[in-house]
Amino acid sequence: xxxxxxxxxxxxxxxxxxxxxxxxxxxxxxxxxxxxxxxxxxxxxxxxxxxxxxxxxxxxxxxxxxxxxxxxxxxxxxxxxxxxxxxxxxxxxxxxxxxxxxxxxxxxxxxxxxxxxxxxxxxxxxxxxxxxxxxxxxxxxxxxxxxxxxxxxxxx
Amino acid sequence: xxxxxxxxxxxxxxxxxxxxxxxxxxxxxxxxxxxxxxxxxxxxxxxxxxxxxxxxxxxxxxxxxxxxxxxxxxxxxxxxxxxxxxxxxxxxxxxxxxxxxxxxxxxxxxxxxxxxxxxxxxxxxxxxxxxxxxxxxxxxxxxxxxxxxxxxxxxxxxxxxxxxxxxxxxxxxxxxxxxxxxxxxxxxxxxxxxxxxxxxxxxxxxxxxxxxxxxxxxxxxxxxxxxxxxxxxxxxxxxxxxxxxxxxxxxxxxxxxxxxxxxxxxxxxxxxxxxxxxxxxxxxxxxxxxxxxxxxxxxxxxxxxxxxxxxxxxxxxxxxxxxxxxxxxxxxxxxx
Numbered sequence: 001x002x003x004x005x006x007x008x009x010x011x012x013x014x015x016x017x018x019x020x021x022x023x024x025x026x027x028x029x030x031x032x033x034x035x036x037x038x039x040x041x042x043x044x045x046x047x048x049x050x051x052x053x054x055x056x057x058x059x060x061x062x063x064x065x066x067x068x069x070x071x072x073x074x075x076x077x078x079x080x081x082x083x084x085x086x087x088x089x090x091x092x093x094x095x096x097x098x099x100x101x102x103x104x105x106x107x108x109x110x111x112x113x114x115x116x117x118x119x120x121x122x123x124x125x126x127x128x129x130x131x132x133x134x135x136x137x138x139x140x141x142x143x144x145x146x147x148x149x150x151x152x153x154x155x156x
Numbered sequence: 157x158x159x160x161x162x163x164x165x166x167x168x169x170x171x172x173x174x175x176x177x178x179x180x181x182x183x184x185x186x187x188x189x190x191x192x193x194x195x196x197x198x199x200x201x202x203x204x205x206x207x208x209x210x211x212x213x214x215x216x217x218x219x220x221x222x223x224x225x226x227x228x229x230x231x232x233x234x235x236x237x238x239x240x241x242x243x244x245x246x247x248x249x250x251x252x253x254x255x256x257x258x259x260x261x262x263x264x265x266x267x268x269x270x271x272x273x274x275x276x277x278x279x280x281x282x283x284x285x286x287x288x289x290x291x292x293x294x295x296x297x298x299x300x301x302x303x304x305x306x307x308x309x310x311x312x313x314x315x316x317x318x319x320x321x322x323x324x325x326x327x328x329x330x331x332x333x334x335x336x337x338x339x340x341x342x343x344x345x346x347x348x349x350x351x352x353x354x355x356x357x358x359x360x361x362x363x364x365x366x367x368x369x370x371x372x373x374x375x376x377x378x379x380x381x382x383x384x385x386x387x388x389x390x391x392x393x394x395x396x397x398x399x400x401x402x403x404x405x406x407x408x409x410x411x412x413x414x415x416x417x418x419x420x421x422x423x424x425x426x427x428x429x430x431x432x433x434x435x436x437x438x439x440x441x442x443x444x445x446x447x448x449x450x451x452x453x454x455x456x457x458x459x460x461x462x463x464x465x466x467x468x469x470x471x472x473x474x475x476x477x478x479x480x481x482x483x484x485x486x487x488x489x490x491x492x
Contacts, residue, residue: 095172102180114183122188126195133173137200147198153235154194156226 011038012047013062019055027065032105052103057096060085064109086116091132094120126155174202178209186212186249190219190239211248213239217255217284224259233263240270247271249278256285265294272296278305286310286332298322298343308333315339321346328353335360344368369393376400394419398426400459424455429468453479457486 011028013021028034037048050058067073067081089097094117101110121129130137137144148155173181185193185207193207215236223232250271254261271279279300283291286309293308295316300306303322307329314336325347330340335358344350344366351370356377364376367389375398376386383401388394397419456479461468472487 098180099172099176102176110180111183114180115187118184118187121184122192124192126198129196130199133171133199135171135174135199135203137198139198139201144198147204151194151197153223153226154191156222 013058014047014049015053015055015058016051017055019058021055021058021062023062023065026069027062029069030065030106030108031061032107034104050104053100054096057093057100060093060097061100061104061106061109064112068108082112089116091117091120095133174200181206182210185210189214189216191222194239208242208244209246211246212250213243213247214251214253216251216253220253220255220258229259229261232259233261233266236261236263237266240267245274247274247276249280250276251280251282253280253282254285257288258285260289264291268294268296272299274300275302276300277302279303280307281309281311282307283310290334298346307331312336313339313343315342315346319343319346321348323347324349326351330354330358331356333358333360337361340364341366363387365389372396374398392418392420395421396424397422398424400426400428419450420452422450422453425450425453426457426459428460429458450479452481454481454483455486456482456484457488459488461487461489 009024010022011025011034013023013028013034015021025038028038034048034050038046053061064085068078073081086094094113098110098113098117101113121132124132129135139147173184185196188196190213193210193213196207197204220232223235227235252267279297281293281297283289291311293311293313295314298316298319301320301322301324303325305327306322306325309329309331310333312334315338319342323346326349328344328347328350329352331354335343337360340355340358340361344353349370350368352373353368353371354375354377355364356375358378362383363385364383365385365387368374369390369392371388371391371394373396374388374391374394376383377398378401386399391397458468458472461472469487472485476482476485
């Protein structure tokens with residue numbers, strides 16, 4: 001089993017829109033969903049459909065994984081990369097990548113996205129947070145007023 | 157049909173978060189302070205009790221400043237306890253950061269009691285106003301026996317007689333802590349797994365004397381108080397040692413004497429002056445063994461050397477042959 005696994009050279013990931021990515025096994029190590037798929041297969045070449053992740057997002061995730069899997073990059077270079085990575089993203093990208101990270105079961109990338117999203121809702125009003133996540137309130141105005149009163153200190 | 161009309165009205169109004177797994181939502185919520193966290197309870201019905209199981213709680217300076225604007229002291233304690241009563245856990249990390257120039261809070265006892273009944277792993281208790289307002293740390297804090305990381309800033313500490321140790325503690329950081337006589341030693345000897353220890357600006361002891369075979373990182377900063385002896389009986393795993401103490405060129409009595417037998421794994425050493433390096437590597441009969449033990453040293457820094465001090469510079473140059481693996485030598489000049 002171990003010998004078979006190590007003989008896998010290239011893994012093909014197929015995104016929801018049909019775009020194809022060929023990556024080395026060490027790149028997908030953090031993607032537990034993909035990894036468990038590979039572990040179950042005996043073949044030497046592996047092709048994995050990812051119907052919940054779009055090509056653009058998968059490209060970004062792979063870029064992140066490549067940077068972080070690299071042993072040549074210093075810790076500082078990786079931090080700099082993370083900073084720029086978040087900077088060029090819109091709120092919508094972050095939420096999509098969070099969902100993708102959850103689907104692919106990537107713990108450290110998930111925590112990275114969660115932190116970036118938390119930074120956007122820090123110090124923001126309830127209305128802003130609702131709008132940001134597109135949460136529809138199902139409280140009546142009276143109920144909401146009552147709840148606000150209950151924890152008045154949190155809504156000053 | 158009202159239902160489908162409502163859906164059509166919403167169009168792309170698709171909730172982006174609510175139905176994601178708990179660990180994903182907790183991953184976001186754990187970065188929020190307590191006010192933002194409780195604020196999520198009115199987002200929608202599904203969110204009402206989402207916050208009560210987030211694994212980290214943080215009462216930080218922002219919380220206290222905001223409370224101070226609107227509430228009296230007892231009211232702030234009431235708010236804190238109400239939050240904790242609603243909280244269900246499991247609690248992994250708790251942070252309390254009392255700002256400087258803040259009024260006295262009277263729920264510290266109840267708060268620590270609450271924490272001691274949880275399985276908390278990481279605890280940060282900071283009193284930044286220690287110069288004007290000091291608190292005795294309630295002894296139940298030493299019953300949080302699952303702690304792996306504990307940071308204490310600006311409290312008075314005594315160790316209860318029934319202290320059973322913090323057997324899982326790996327990282328202990330003590331800043332501006334006033335210890336009752338013997339308390340520091342008792343605390344450290346109750347932490348058999350300790351890997352990282354910081355003691356900075358603490359008082360109530362003259363000696364740091366312990367055996368810590370598991371210790372990897374030790375930082376002692378005693379500028380401001382007077383430690384007479386630093387003695388590490390067993391430091392076989394120490395890889396990173398920083399010693400910054402009060403320095404007075406003309407008064408040798410304020411220098412601590414440093415008794416360390418051997419540092420076989422040491423890779424980073426930071427000292428205030430070459431003086432410590434000298435006593436480290438010149439203790440009579442064991443001089444050679446200690447010098448040999450520094451052969452794995454990669455980083456050596458002297459943080460307060462006077463460049464006019466010819467003796468010091470010469471000494472530093474003379475020890476370089478005994479550190480064949482040194483990669484970086486930093487000599488920081490002391491500005492008067």
